[in-house]
Amino acid sequence: MNERDFMQDNGKPAIADQLRAFIRQKFKIPEQDGEFNDDVHLFDYGYVDSFGAVELTTFVEKTFGTRISETDLVAYPLNTINEIADFVWKRQKGAV
Amino acid sequence: MGMTLIPLNAIDRDYLSQLDYALSFVSEDVRSYRIIDNPLAIELDLVSESSKESVLRKVQELVQRYERREFGLPSKVHFEQRRELKPINAWEELISRRWVTPVGQGHVILRGPAAQLAGLVEAKVDAIARTFAAEREVYPATILCKTLDRIHHFTSFPEHIDFVAHLKGDLDVLNRFSTECREAGWSPAAQDGRMADADFAICPSCCYHCYEGMENWDLAPPGRCTTMAVACHRYEGANHRTMSRLRAFTQRDVVWVGHPRFAVESRAKAEDLIVQWAREWELTGALETANDMFFTQDYAVKASFQRQQQAKKELRLLIPQEGQSISVFSSNFHAMTFGKAFNIQVGGRPASSACVGWGYERWVYALFSQFGLEVEKWPQALKREFQAFQAAKP
DSSP: OOHHHHHHHHHHHHHHHHHHHHHHHHTTOOTTOTTOSTTSOTTTTTSOOHHHHHHHHHHHHHHHSOOOOHHHHHHSOOSSHHHHHHHHHHHHTTOO | OOOEEEEOOSBOGGGHHHHHHHHTTSOTTEEEEEEETTTTEEEEEESOGGGHHHHHHHHHHHHHHHBTOSSOOOOOEEEEEOOOOOOOOHHHHHHHTTSEEEOSTTOEEEOHHHHHHHHHHHHHHHHHHHHTTOEEOOOOSEEEHHHHHHTTHHHHOGGGOOEEOOBOSOHHHHHHHHHHHHHHOOOGGGGTTTBOOOOEEEOSSSSHHHHHTTTTOEEOTTEEEEEEEEEEEOOOGGGOBTTTBOSEEEEEEEEEEESHHHHHHHHHHHHHHHHHHHHHTTOOEEEEEOOOOOOSTTHHHHHHHHHHTTOEEEEEEEEGGGTEEEEEEEEEEEETHHHHHTTOEETTEEOEEEEEEEEHHHHHHHHHHHHOSOGGGSOHHHHHHHHHHHHHOO
16 A cells, blocks of 8 residues: 555544644644644734745645645635644545 | 837736736846737837747746736735825925935935834834833844855745845956956956855845744744844845835844744734724735745745735735825734754744734835824824934934
């Protein structure tokens, strides 16, 4: 089973796991940060800035084969790990 | 040689003003340029035919940054106020009365009522800073290039840095330079090959020293608020004009560094205060979402992100004579950009930051442009405050 098949089988939680690990590592979020969770607003809480947004969209495209377009940014809430994972999962299923 | 036309086939009109701004930096082989309509195109006046191929390649590269966007720049207006205003050529009038004297590209001296009006704006900003118990800091006008590099300034805005350099510490170099200046007067050629490496730049923004000055600090929650005024520089090519876009300007900021909620909520409170100010002075303009003029290939993603997240807002005031508005106040949320760059901690995590800033010269220009130079004809609140300020500080 390749990575794409695995994630489609495991759905949103697997995508969220990958996103969470990437964001923690890339943006140097310490383990003891009690405010970081899958529903925290990544931007309002300062974890991701405009430089980080470029890296995050590139990661999503390379890892999940899902391009986040400018239209998507406007049309869908993509501010939390859960929201991004939900979007990627639905896009892979052709639902959005 | 004749004009060269480059059609603009796939560009959203929302991006035209930003393309127009950026074209100023495309090549020094462009004598002048303008964007024309029907059909939409860039009209270039080139210095020489031999540079045409190179210039066209650069223009196409720049145009591609703004082309094929899937939607215009998302914008939200948070406050808007309009009055009937007649065009006033404040620039010419201010120069004629010697309240303003241009002293080089994008450089002005303010004096008399123009200087007093800048003082009044500063007093108003002081009052706002006091509501946040902002701690005043005093900064140098120059900043280490290494600091700008650490905060990615060079990769976002390479076009507008004014570097600071001095002549090499070498007796022969200094003697030749002073001799040539004495004999023939100064010219750029007198410096050729004689400058030391530039390790500083003139501050392109007001608040950068604030963050580097707090390197390795561990802040008590929720954080701290500071305020500062800095003489800033931004080289903006052919975009310098009147007092709308100066190369040398005075910026005053209030900055919050700490927990993200502290930064976000303080910034929102400052926005409420600027709206109240705009209402009291009957200013024609709007507080709206904005983006920085990132001079990079990934401009679109960064600009879209900034606007989507409301990371930048500007109070833009109409200049009736110019048929455009100018930003006189900006409100910015930086997330952890500076907290991480300088290891500023709060509550065990990198601090977030936000700042609000006022450009004094632009305020002065916008006020004279909207209301004229006769104080008696100004809106009541502005007139009352200005006359009280003059009486207190003649």
